[in-house]
Amino acid sequence: MSAITPLTIQVHPFDARGIGKRFRHAAIFGALEALRPGEAMRFVNDHDPLPLLGQLRERYGDQVSIEYRQREPGAIVIDFAVTGVAGDEGGCGCGSGGC
Structure with a gap:
């Protein structure tokens, strides 16, 4: 019987608090579109971004x-x-090569 190894996910930090408010959503979408399967973005903010979600x-x-x-x-x-x-190319299909 073989042991199951948990998947390792590479986490990239993203602190939205240092980004100007008018640029935040564009920066977040750009960062997400650069991610590949097996990667995550750890988003930090000073408020709950419900509209963004x-x-x-x-x-x-x-x-x-x-x-x-x-x-x-x-x-x-x-x-x-x-x-x-x-799909097969990785990411979430919204950009070239990434999410």
Whole structure:
């Protein structure tokens, strides 16, 4: 009987607090589109980005998983991971080579 090894996911930090508000969503989408299956973006922010989460679900559907790591006022940490369900080329099919 063989042991099952858990999958290792490479996590890339993304601190939105240092990005100008008018550039944040574009930067987040760009970062997500650079991810490949087996990679995640650990998003840090000072507020819960509920409108952004709705946009991500609408744009990527099941191709990007969203998992809160910390959800306290002033301290939000969310992992966005590419699930790899989009196709053979990797990512979530929204860009060239990435998510």
